[in-house]
Amino acid sequence: MAKHEYAFYPGCSSQKGASASNYLTSVESMCKTLDVKLTEIPDWNCCGASIGYAEAGELPRHVMNARNFALSEKNLPGQEIVATCAACWLGARETRERLTHSDTLMADTREALKEAGLTINEMPNIRHMVEVLIEDLGFDEMKKHVVRPLEGVKIAGYVGCQTNRPFGVDGESFENPQYLDKMVEMVGAESIPEYDMKVTCCGGALAFSEPEKAQAQIKDIVESAYDHGAEMIVTPCPLCQANVEIYQGQINQRYGTKFNIPVMYYSQLMVVAYGGSAKDAALNGQVIKARRLEEIAAKPVKR
């Protein structure tokens, strides 16, 4: 039996062929090394994300999340739910909180769930993958597996919004969370604690609908990383990752900048540091290639 077991809620963006499929691949290899077992919640559905608000209304939105809770309880009883997407995690936690605090909402939710032949008896805990790493495993355990430290690589930790606010990781401040920097140090790279755009919003869903607004935000985020001498950016959130990485070309056209900085997931750094191959870390999934990491991943492992 694995050391830690969880019900897994991957979210839409982490499906095969979707925008964060590289996240999923690297999380899978990372979990193998750390002996963490993730079992996908059978037939899980999208959380509805906060951007669906025009049509969603209150109850339908909570019901979408509640369906996942019910499926998890039915198929994986007793396990906590773990999400890798910041937005999924936040949406599910919000639902958990609202249902816990309102008997009416809970009763209405149960009534709607009945239509799908489901019910909730117990409210599950909803965790983000980084919480599991930090709280259930701890930095010492994570560090134990490092066999190929990312020596000399300077990495800006871009925490973004939704893993940080409104819930955040326990014990961290909203204005200057440290955990991502600590993870960068843990894999043997150099962190930039003074990176001043670490919690600036990238514009979220506006990147699709009103790109000029979001790109102004993203420009500040990338520029500050360069100003601090970073050679790559790391994030815990699929939307942050995509937004900060894939629009750099357009930003260059708009502002005459020369941005070309790789944007990685923490899990990709960990897989390379744990001795995994470029394939295990899904480095081929980068739109802006992380050459330096590819080189490191090709090196032999120090045992």
Next chain:
Amino acid sequence: MSANTALAEKYRNNFLKEIEEQVEMGDWVKMCMQCGVCSGSCPTNFQSAWEHPPQELFMMIRAGKREEVLTSSSMWNCTSCYNCIVRCPRKLPITHIMHGIAEYAHRLGMAPKMQPTRFFSGLFWKNCTHTGRVNELKLSMGLYFKDGLGAGIKEGMKMKDVAIGLLKAKRLNPFELFGGHKCKDQKGIQAMLKKAYEIERSRKAAKMAG
């Protein structure tokens, strides 16, 4: 009588009460003490083109500026960054109030029709509830083609390099157009959502009658 006229009639001269009863978390608006922290924290306020930051909207609600608030594009520019929420000294759930006002304006048909984020928001919800999971390709196509075929091709072309980058990195699947990811129990999901809408509508109607 349209839904809008009925509601305007019922809450005549009391827009604050209308917001309190009809908008998710709307009963918090009266707690705002106009300190301005939320406006100073709002990312879209740092860029131009955003009409009213939260503090201003809340003041306008109290001043009864119904038309101006409900037709504003401000709420649609909220990025859900939650900066305001964690900083508000009165603990107002500002992000949710913003979404709530937006949803209400949309429900009444007063939201700006071609506001791109309003359009995207509706599209997203339809997209993800249709099969239970988001189809990223159909989602972006739907957005680009909102102004018709010609404009859609132009918008799509602007994003061409982004899309090619994602395709090469195997992060955009062209086959999503013909099906793509979905849940098995779509029927259950549809039935469950139908029920949820029913319950929500009857609760709102009860408030209006009471």
